[in-house]
Amino acid sequence: MSQKVALITGASSGIGKEAAIELKKQGFTVYAAARRIEKMQELEAKGIRPISLDVTDDESMVQCINEILKIEGRIDVLVNNAGYGSYGALEDVPIEEARRQVEVNVFGLARMIQLVVPGMRKNKSGKIVNISSMGGKVWTSFGGWYHATKFAVEGLSDCLRLELSPFGIDVIVVEPGGIKTDWGIIAAENLKKVSAKGAYTQAASKIADGMIKNYTGNQLSKPELIARTISKAVTVRRPKTR
Ligand code: NDP
Numbered sequence: 001m002s003q004k005v006a007l008i009t010g011a012s013s014g015i016g017k018e019a020a021i022e023l024k025k026q027g028f029t030v031y032a033a034a035r036r037i038e039k040m041q042e043l044e045a046k047g048i049r050p051i052s053l054d055v056t057d058d059e060s061m062v063q064c065i066n067e068i069l070k071i072e073g074r075i076d077v078l079v080n081n082a083g084y085g086s087y088g089a090l091e092d093v094p095i096e097e098a099r100r101q102v103e104v105n106v107f108g109l110a111r112m113i114q115l116v117v118p119g120m121r122k123n124k125s126g127k128i129v130n131i132s133s134m135g136g137k138v139w140t141s142f143g144g145w146y147h148a149t150k151f152a153v154e155g156l157s158d159c160l161r162l163e164l165s166p167f168g169i170d171v172i173v174v175e176p177g178g179i180k181t182d183w184g185i186i187a188a189e190n191l192k193k194v195s196a197k198g199a200y201t202q203a204a205s206k207i208a209d210g211m212i213k214n215y216t217g218n219q220l221s222k223p224e225l226i227a228r229t230i231s232k233a234v235t236v237r238r239p240k241t242r
Contacts, residue, residue, distance in 0.1 A: 005072045006234070007031045007064075009053060009112060010082030012039040014181030015131065018227035019079055020048050026231055028077065031068055055082045055108025056100070065115040074123060077234050078116045080109040081131040085146045085187030088194030089204065097194070098145045105149035110156060117164070126169040127234045130157045131226075134177045142191055142204055172233045176226045184215025 006023045010016040011032030020032040020043055032043045033053035040050035051067065054060040068075055086093065086101035113128055120126030135143060136150035154173060161171035178184065188211035195204030214220060 003029045004076040005029045005074055006077035007075050008079040009033050012036040015223045015226045016081040018223040019230045022227040022231040024048050033064055056103045061111050075116050077127045079129045080112055087142050087187045087191035089200040090144045092194045101145045102149055106152045120169045121167045124168040129172045129230055132173050132175050134175050174229055178220045179223050180220040181223050184211050188212045
């Protein structure tokens with residue numbers, strides 16, 4: 001059989017980028033998808049195929065999947081990794097921004113699944129890896145919308161696993177803790193921006209500074225750790241649970 005085909009969203013940096021490298025090492029044909037296609041030259045040099053994708057744009061998602069199916073005829077693995085942290089007190093975060101957070105972290109992930117599942121069902125096999133977070137199980141102040149999206153990812157994934165297991169499709173949830181990527185800096189900047197004025201400025205600023213210290217320091221694990229977890233999840237045969 002020809003090489004298995006993996007598609008990783010949010011592969012222009014951090015966990016997605018390292019997952020693309022790891023799956024390529026494991027022998028997959030890898031498509032690395034993100035908006036910043038120019039950030040994926042290093043991946044291209046390793047034989048990984050960059051592909052443009054904005055998970056808030058339906059046309060972009062349809063085009064991405066169709067292009068891969070046209071070339072490869074199949075997608076065996078989807079790693080739904082694209083995401084960011086929109087932090088701030090519920091009172092402060094504009095609903096428009098909250099919608100964008102849900103759009104990227106939840107609807108984008110769900111729509112990508114809708115687009116790959118018909119092919120996987122036809123092939124009676126497939127692996128869908130949804131990158132949730134430790135924040136899909138626990139919560140922190142000022143993380144309301146981010147946690148809400150990751151709790152949603154957990155619930156969606158657990159239901160989906162029941163729906164897809166009769167078709168031989170596996171749904172895997174990965175829940176990273178703090179990982180040294182741009183994620184923490186982006187989340188801290190979002191928090192500072194949205195809390196610049198108002199009742200939460202002082203408390204939010206303290207938390208944002210802590211996040212920046214954490215994510216620029218050397219305490220956190222590297223994205224390669226999660227990349228290896230993803231690789232293991234899609235290469236190891238899982239025991240039947242029912
Ligand atoms: P990064 O900021 O390094 O990577 C995020 C990726 O998501 C980028 O490649 C970005 O690509 C992509 N992305 C964002 N918005 C969109 C969009 N609209 N369409 C397509 N791609 C998009 O962070 P991480 O690698 O850390 O994050 C990866 C996942 O891991 C996220 O889901 C995050 O929530 C989760 N996570 C991270 C943790 C951490 O501590 N780092 C902890 C727990 C979970 P581009 O901008 O080029 O489109």
